[in-house]
Amino acid sequence: MPEPWLPGLTTQTPQEGFDLAVKLARMAVKKTQPDETVREVLRPRYAGDAGDLIAASHVVAVHFATIAAANDYWRKPS
Amino acid sequence: MPEPWLPGLTTQTPQEGFDLAVKLARMAVKKTQPDETVREVLRPRYAGDAGDLIAASHVVAVHFATIAAANDYWRKPS
Amino acid sequence: MPEPWLPGLTTQTPQEGFDLAVKLARMAVKKTQPDETVREVLRPRYAGDAGDLIAASHVVAVHFATIAAANDYWRKPS
Amino acid sequence: MPEPWLPGLTTQTPQEGFDLAVKLARMAVKKTQPDETVREVLRPRYAGDAGDLIAASHVVAVHFATIAAANDYWRKPS
Amino acid sequence: MPEPWLPGLTTQTPQEGFDLAVKLARMAVKKTQPDETVREVLRPRYAGDAGDLIAASHVVAVHFATIAAANDYWRKPS
Amino acid sequence: MPEPWLPGLTTQTPQEGFDLAVKLARMAVKKTQPDETVREVLRPRYAGDAGDLIAASHVVAVHFATIAAANDYWRKPS
Numbered sequence: 326m327p328e329p330w331l332p333g334l335t336t337q338t339p340q341e342g343f344d345l346a347v348k349l350a351r352m353a354v355k356k357t358q359p360d361e362t363v364r365e366v367l368r369p370r371y372a373g374d375a376g377d378l379i380a381a382s383h384v385v386a387v388h389f390a391t392i393a394a395a396n397d398y399w400r401k402p403s
Numbered sequence: 404m405p406e407p408w409l410p411g412l413t414t415q416t417p418q419e420g421f422d423l424a425v426k427l428a429r430m431a432v433k434k435t436q437p438d439e440t441v442r443e444v445l446r447p448r449y450a451g452d453a454g455d456l457i458a459a460s461h462v463v464a465v466h467f468a469t470i471a472a473a474n475d476y477w478r479k480p481s
Numbered sequence: 482m483p484e485p486w487l488p489g490l491t492t493q494t495p496q497e498g499f500d501l502a503v504k505l506a507r508m509a510v511k512k513t514q515p516d517e518t519v520r521e522v523l524r525p526r527y528a529g530d531a532g533d534l535i536a537a538s539h540v541v542a543v544h545f546a547t548i549a550a551a552n553d554y555w556r557k558p559s
Numbered sequence: 560m561p562e563p564w565l566p567g568l569t570t571q572t573p574q575e576g577f578d579l580a581v582k583l584a585r586m587a588v589k590k591t592q593p594d595e596t597v598r599e600v601l602r603p604r605y606a607g608d609a610g611d612l613i614a615a616s617h618v619v620a621v622h623f624a625t626i627a628a629a630n631d632y633w634r635k636p637s
Numbered sequence: 638m639p640e641p642w643l644p645g646l647t648t649q650t651p652q653e654g655f656d657l658a659v660k661l662a663r664m665a666v667k668k669t670q671p672d673e674t675v676r677e678v679l680r681p682r683y684a685g686d687a688g689d690l691i692a693a694s695h696v697v698a699v700h701f702a703t704i705a706a707a708n709d710y711w712r713k714p715s
Numbered sequence: 716m717p718e719p720w721l722p723g724l725t726t727q728t729p730q731e732g733f734d735l736a737v738k739l740a741r742m743a744v745k746k747t748q749p750d751e752t753v754r755e756v757l758r759p760r761y762a763g764d765a766g767d768l769i770a771a772s773h774v775v776a777v778h779f780a781t782i783a784a785a786n787d788y789w790r791k792p793s
Contacts (some may be wrong), residue, residue, distance in 0.1 A: 331417045374453070390781045428538055490573055491632075509616035513616070566651070591690055625706075696776050
């Protein structure tokens with residue numbers, strides 16, 4: 326069995342939580358378009374389109390909300 | 404009575420929860436467009452469109468938030 | 482007084498909750514466009530458009546989040 | 560002082576809560592475009608556009624989530 | 638030090654909360670486009686576009702959800 | 716080790732929380748398009764497009780919801 330790509334939602338710091346949110350956003354794209362070659366072709370296109378970048382940022386925001394809640398907003402000293 | 408396609412929101416791991424989120428996102432598409440032939444025609448189109456892929460990733464994010472809450476963020480050791 | 486179309490948010494199963502989410506998404510469209518003839522004309526159009534299908538799936542996801550919370554995520558055995 | 564258009568978020572039934580969500584969605588449009596004549600011109604346009612209808616349905620879904628939470632999901636008998 | 642434009646999220650009434658949501662939605666636009674002249678040029682354009690108006694209404698809905706939660710849904714008599 | 720760009724979600728005031736939300740929205744764009752030159756080219760384009768500005772405002776709204784919850788809505792006197 327391969328190592329799980331998502332072992333959990335808990336992170337040491339908010340910043341690591343943010344990076345995890347970015348990862349989750351990308352992973353969902355990967356689930357819909359599993360072909361890496363196609364994704365490589367699309368990447369420069371949406372990375373150069375303002376509307377797509379904002380839309381991608383939106384998805385990160387939704388995942389970050391989930392991760393922040395999972396970490397009780399990193400309120401307690403770790 | 405057929406086996407329910409959605410027996411519950413509880414999953415053993417976060418990763419299974421993520422896969423369930425992908426499933427729910429697709430199921431809602433299926434409810435709006437029940438004709439599999441049409442969906443098969445559309446799939447390569449949106450799988451090759453950056454904006455559509457990001458939008459699909461967004462829907463997964465919303466379902467993942469629900470599933471994560473349902474699992475209390477997989478905080479407790481299962 | 483007619484039977485209410487939305488008697489409550491509680492459902493026996495997650496799957497019924499998902500169907501209710503689909504219903505709520507459609508009902509809001511109906512409130513904005515009450516003319517059934519127009520809706521009938523539009524239906525095949527958005528059911529054949531990948532972007533519209535994903536957008537419709539998104540609305541279902543938001544309603545499903547509400548309904549899942551209302552049912553305490555169907556955690557307890559009913 | 561005029562009667563407030565939004566006296567509260569509590570409603571007797573889920574269905575009234577849904578209608579309030581529709582009202583809130585429209586009121587926000589009104590705040591951005593206060594000119595009724597312009598809104599009257601736009602209404603048939605978006606009421607005949609599948610994408611706009613779905614987008615409007617989305618806004619209703621977000622408000623309904625808020626109103627449902629405000630009413631504790633109408634769980635208790637009123 | 639200038640008066641803060643956002644002293645808090647608490648409002649006396651739901652309606653004031655709604656107006657604050659509209660304010661927050663506009664303020665975020667201002668943060669991205671600080672030039673008032675440009676914003677003045679854009680305003681009539683999006684105020685006359687159905688899709689933009691619905692999108693703006695959506696942003697208000699998200700902020701209203703936050704403000705409503707901050708005010709515990711104005712449940713208690715103030 | 717460099718100073719973290721996101722040390723935490725707690726802010727002294729709601730207004731600082733709003734500014735942090737704007738920062739998070741931008742940071743997610745940066746993660747998808749790390750090339751500052753490209754971002755500089757895109758900035759005036761979306762800052763002059765009503766739809767993009769509203770979309771950016773939407774992302775800020777989602778992050779602000781998270782930050783507001785993290786700060787318990789700044790209810791208690793600090």
